Amino acid sequence: AEMEEALSAGLAAGEFEVHYQPVMALGSGRLDGYEALVRWNRPGVGMVPPNDFIPVAETSKLICDLDRWVLHEATRQVAEWRAEDRAAAGLTVAVNVSGRHLSDPRVVRDVTDALLASGLPPELLVVEVTETVLVNEPAAFGHLVALRELGVAVAIDDFGTGYTSIGQLAGMPVDTLKIDRSFIASTDSGHAELVALMIRAAHTFGLTVVAEGVEDDAQLEWLQEQRCDYVQGYLLSRPLPAAAAAEAWRAAL
Numbered sequence: 001a002e003m004e005e006a007l008s009a010g011l012a013a014g015e016f017e018v019h020y021q022p023v024m025a026l027g028s029g030r031l032d033g034y035e036a037l038v039r040w041n042r043p044g045v046g047m048v049p050p051n052d053f054i055p056v057a058e059t060s061k062l063i064c065d066l067d068r069w070v071l072h073e074a075t076r077q078v079a080e081w082r083a084e085d086r087a088a089a090g091l092t093v094a095v096n097v098s099g100r101h102l103s104d105p106r107v108v109r110d111v112t113d114a115l116l117a118s119g120l121p122p123e124l125l126v127v128e129v130t131e132t133v134l135v136n137e138p139a140a141f142g143h144l145v146a147l148r149e150l151g152v153a154v155a156i157d158d159f160g161t162g163y164t165s166i167g168q169l170a171g172m173p174v175d176t177l178k179i180d181r182s183f184i185a186s187t188d189s190g191h192a193e194l195v196a197l198m199i200r201a202a203h204t205f206g207l208t209v210v211a212e213g214v215e216d217d218a219q220l221e222w223l224q225e226q227r228c229d230y231v232q233g234y235l236l237s238r239p240l241p242a243a244a245a246a247e248a249w250r251a252a253l
């Protein structure tokens with residue numbers, strides 16, 4: 001409860017910031033866009049990572065307020081970059097949305113509001129959800145359908161860690177699979193086969209694939225051979241504060 005109050009007060013006081021991790025298209029080698037990752041710059045404590053406060057926020061409606069703030073801030077930031085330079089016109093931004101928020105009918109209005117307020121084209125926004133949300137939250141399913149009707153893309157985050165099969169995703173409101181970094185980090189040949197299979201199956205169902213947690217050149221080259229569409233990870237860049245992320249796109253484009 002103490003943490004909850006501090007989170008709520010911190011949100012009102014502007015203590016949160018969004019960091020941006022580059023996502024690269026493997027075919028062209030170009031920067032495709034960013035994943036927005038929230039951080040809490042807590043006075044007297046320092047930068048608090050999301051794993052230390054998202055689970056607390058998720059026990060209450062606070063997660064909806066936090067996700068809404070990130071949606072507004074990330075769309076505003078990318079719209080600003082686009083306005084600054086035509087070279088940034090195609091940058092996408094992926095925002096993580098919690099299952100609790102996705103099950104709330106307000107999520108559709110929250111996303112619509114963020115798009116209207118920022119002027120960001122819906123096609124440049126990706127909503128990231130975990131696979132358990134799709135399978136276990138019937139309300140979230142309908143809201144994702146509505147978001148896709150707006151033109152927003154939907155990505156399944158941490159794919160492979162739940163119990164969803166790719167076949168199940170065929171009838172789901174999903175555009176992209178993000179393969180969990182535990183599979184990319186694994187040196188087990190069975191895991192490698194599984195990743196290769198996930199990529200091929202995803203393509204069969206018309207989904208694009210992002211490999212998460214790419215940390216070395218060998219992984220990158222292997223993913224390229226497997227025709228993975230996008231990569232994200234420390235090899236390219238850690239999540240960066242907005243100013244540093246802007247330098248990244250200026251240098252890349």
Ligand code: G
Nearest residue numbers: 036037038049050051054067070096097098
């Ligand atoms: O940045 P980092 O890798 O430490 O993020 C850890 C986890 O926190 C990730 O699983 C990510 O999905 C989640 N996360 C990061 N930012 C947000 C956010 O704005 N909203 C929600 N709901 N989760 C987030």
Ligand code: G
Nearest residue numbers: 096157158212213214215232233234235239
């Ligand atoms: O669950 P989600 O994919 O939203 O979380 C992304 C998290 O993964 C962030 O906390 C980010 O800091 C972390 N991350 C991103 N790239 C790498 C990487 O290459 N290696 C490791 N170990 N973590 C990463």
Ligand code: MN
Nearest residue numbers: 035096128157
């Ligand atoms: Mn994510």
Ligand code: NA
Nearest residue numbers: 157158180212
């Ligand atoms: Na992930």
